[in-house]
Amino acid sequence: MCDDHQKPIAASDTPAFFGVDRYGFPEAGEHPLDPPEYYPPYFWSERFQKLGYHVEELRDGFYWVTSGGYDAAFVVTSEGVIAIDAPPTLGENMLAAIEDVTEKKVTHVIYSHWHTDHIGAAVIFGPDVEIIAHDITMELLERFPDPFRPLPTITFADHYSLTVGGVTLELDYKGENHCPGNIFIYAPAQKVLTVIDILSPGSATFMHCDASQNITAWYEAQHQIMEYDFDFLVAGHHMKYGTPELVKEGIEYFGDVLEGAQLAIDKYSPSDRLIDILLKPGLDRFWVGTENWINSMANYATKHVLEKKTSNGKLWSERLAGVTTQTKYHAYTVLESIRLERPRPNYRKRGENPPPFHA
Numbered sequence: 001m002c003d004d005h006q007k008p009i010a011a012s013d014t015p016a017f018f019g020v021d022r023y024g025f026p027e028a029g030e031h032p033l034d035p036p037e038y039y040p041p042y043f044w045s046e047r048f049q050k051l052g053y054h055v056e057e058l059r060d061g062f063y064w065v066t067s068g069g070y071d072a073a074f075v076v077t078s079e080g081v082i083a084i085d086a087p088p089t090l091g092e093n094m095l096a097a098i099e100d101v102t103e104k105k106v107t108h109v110i111y112s113h114w115h116t117d118h119i120g121a122a123v124i125f126g127p128d129v130e131i132i133a134h135d136i137t138m139e140l141l142e143r144f145p146d147p148f149r150p151l152p153t154i155t156f157a158d159h160y161s162l163t164v165g166g167v168t169l170e171l172d173y174k175g176e177n178h179c180p181g182n183i184f185i186y187a188p189a190q191k192v193l194t195v196i197d198i199l200s201p202g203s204a205t206f207m208h209c210d211a212s213q214n215i216t217a218w219y220e221a222q223h224q225i226m227e228y229d230f231d232f233l234v235a236g237h238h239m240k241y242g243t244p245e246l247v248k249e250g251i252e253y254f255g256d257v258l259e260g261a262q263l264a265i266d267k268y269s270p271s272d273r274l275i276d277i278l279l280k281p282g283l284d285r286f287w288v289g290t291e292n293w294i295n296s297m298a299n300y301a302t303k304h305v306l307e308k309k310t311s312n313g314k315l316w317s318e319r320l321a322g323v324t325t326q327t328k329y330h331a332y333t334v335l336e337s338i339r340l341e342r343p344r345p346n347y348r349k350r351g352e353n354p355p356p357f358h359a
Contacts, residue, residue: 034321055097062190077165080107086121112196113182136181177221196236199250203321207329215337260304261334264297301331
């Protein structure tokens with residue numbers, strides 16, 4: 001537990017409903033229930049509770065598979081099945097889902113990116129499949145070998161068009177976003193787009209912008225999704241597939257996170273304010289002052305997002321699941337993105353004394 005010196009100095013900027021129990025853990029009752037529309041009917045079904053997966057045809061042989069936390073996809077063609085990803089949380093249930101709808105074998109596997117939480121069960125498809133991935137995904141899997149993530153057999157740099165049994169998938173790399181090598185996978189005939197770990201339809205995504213590496217590019221990828229003509233989005237997480245409206249909702253939410261983070265930096269980083277925050281705990285407690293500064297900004301940005309009326313007049317907690325638990329993590333990550341990835345408005349001039357610490 002933190003001592004008094006380590007508490008954020010801007011406690012008044014913390015949303016009022018962030019209650020904790022005597023151990024410091026959040027009180028569930030202090031958080032609003034998830035919006036009821038977050039949980040689709042399949043989630044409450046006896047079949048899902050028993051089997052642990054749900055499979056649904058989106059359009060013309062393109063299927064979405066979910067464990068209720070992770071999702072993947074596959075396409076049935078006249079010559080076999082194309083699988084997209086193999087999350088360990090689905091594991092062999094991915095095979096069960098395919099067998100639910102076809103007797104055809106998996107002939108091709110596409111890796112969206114190299115992270116094990118999305119392709120860590122790819123070994124289930126056996127040794128005779130073609131595996132398509134980006135060049136960087138190959139490089140990373142060669143560097144960090146994993147017997148459960150077989151190496152790709154086909155790689156590409158910018159674009160690859162895969163046609164199997166009359167079904168075409170267009171694979172594109174638009175640069176690093178969530179991670180290097182994360183690709184866009186588009187089925188033009190079915191109007192289904194697969195882009196993993198950029199948005200989570202109906203929710204706020206996992207903390208720290210879904211553990212993404214290039215946050216500026218991650219924001220860019222959200223808008224790149226909207227450049228496609230799609231009706232369905234396979235996004236990698238959570239309870240449902242995406243639609244254009246759900247994507248726009250996620251873009252609006254993270255726009256508010258970015259707005260709040262910038263306002264927090266503007267409020268707490270001017271030299272006089274920054275000096276006061278950093279030095280308040282004492283000259284011999286610099287890192288305590290630093291934590292106070294970061295916490296103050298994160299609290300301020302979180303409060304901005306959670307108390308703001310959104311475009312339809314509701315709070316974000318009434319529209320998206322997980323915002324009261326995840327927003328502060330997003331706020332911190334976006335704050336760091338602003339400080340590290342985006343242009344600074346000024347820099348210290350020669351001969352200037354204050355501030356003693358450069359934000």
